[in-house]
Amino acid sequence: MDVQYAQHDSRSQPLVALIVLNHERRELLLESLRAARATTYSPCRLVVVDNGSTDGSADAVECEFPDIIVLRSPTNAGVAGGRNIGAKWVLGNLDAQFVLFLDNDSLVEPDTLAQLIRPALEDRNIGLVAPKAYRHKGDDRLLSAGGLRFNPYTGVLDDFASGEPDQGQHDQPRDIQACPGFAFLVRREVFERIGFFDEHFNPYGWEDADFSLRAAKAGFRNVYAPRAVVYHLGGRIGRGPVANYEYHKARSMLYFMRRHTTFVQWISFLVMLPFRAVVRVAKELMSGRFNVVSEWMHGVRPSRHGDRR
Numbered sequence: 001m002d003v004q005y006a007q008h009d010s011r012s013q014p015l016v017a018l019i020v021l022n023h024e025r026r027e028l029l030l031e032s033l034r035a036a037r038a039t040t041y042s043p044c045r046l047v048v049v050d051n052g053s054t055d056g057s058a059d060a061v062e063c064e065f066p067d068i069i070v071l072r073s074p075t076n077a078g079v080a081g082g083r084n085i086g087a088k089w090v091l092g093n094l095d096a097q098f099v100l101f102l103d104n105d106s107l108v109e110p111d112t113l114a115q116l117i118r119p120a121l122e123d124r125n126i127g128l129v130a131p132k133a134y135r136h137k138g139d140d141r142l143l144s145a146g147g148l149r150f151n152p153y154t155g156v157l158d159d160f161a162s163g164e165p166d167q168g169q170h171d172q173p174r175d176i177q178a179c180p181g182f183a184f185l186v187r188r189e190v191f192e193r194i195g196f197f198d199e200h201f202n203p204y205g206w207e208d209a210d211f212s213l214r215a216a217k218a219g220f221r222n223v224y225a226p227r228a229v230v231y232h233l234g235g236r237i238g239r240g241p242v243a244n245y246e247y248h249k250a251r252s253m254l255y256f257m258r259r260h261t262t263f264v265q266w267i268s269f270l271v272m273l274p275f276r277a278v279v280r281v282a283k284e285l286m287s288g289r290f291n292v293v294s295e296w297m298h299g300v301r302p303s304r305h306g307d308r309r
Helices: 026-037 057-064 078-093 112-122 188-194 207-217 235-239 243-260 263-286 290-300
Strands: 016-022 044-051 069-073 098-103 106-108 126-134 142-145 148-151 156-159 183-187 221-232
Touching: 016 026, 016 078, 016 112, 026 044, 026 057, 026 098, 026 106, 044 057, 044 078, 057 069, 069 078, 078 098, 078 188, 078 207, 098 106, 098 112, 098 188, 112 126, 112 183, 112 221, 126 188, 126 207, 142 221, 148 207, 183 188, 183 207, 188 207, 207 221, 207 243, 243 263
Parallel strands: 016 044, 016 098, 044 069, 126 221
Antiparallel strands: 098 183, 106 221, 126 142, 126 183, 148 156
């Protein structure tokens, strides 16, 4: 279903809280905040959740941006936990009708927030909105154009259109399955209906897709806004595979699949998993990433705790 935009009276714009999650990335965080502060949308409040950083990130933000709210977690609460800290504070202290979650390695254009909120203002059934994304400004290849794509029969979850040259083929708004975690808008009512991010996914991995699918099951629409542009500098493509990260992603995958598949889909996933594992292991071994293989295999191996639920 395509999303149709209509004119909206800017004088009645709802407050949006922009939450940036950070851990030990001071310079990237400051760069992200400089871009966010240039937003043309108003009213907007910026909130930083600092996940136990020791690099002076929180102090640097308060020094350069005294008007930005900084929430300091004494420890790293993980991605789901950190986002929950921010969302709960916003819902309890601000009359914000929308929350934009942004990673500290994501940069927005001045009109990104306005373009994300446009479809949500026209349809109260829209719960989440995803942007179009590139790795860097000026890139002609897409990082994401249509959120996350999930196949419950194989367990494959990837960024829609990732790696495609941008030739205007993804310039139409539409409904999507899930939003990528590096940047997405959430309506306040979504939290009130389904709760917050599931912290079983801590420290990271699949919590964004889980939240999106839960919102859809609760009756909300997840949509893609192609005129909203974000540059995501990090991610697996940007930083390459990290062994510990791959371990947690693998563990979270099993938990996610049990939650969001039918019995038939779960069996299909289990049948396909060995074939996927062979391809994945071969690819990493050919690249010399032996530690990644070890951690990933450890992550998908059944444990005495099962799938944690």
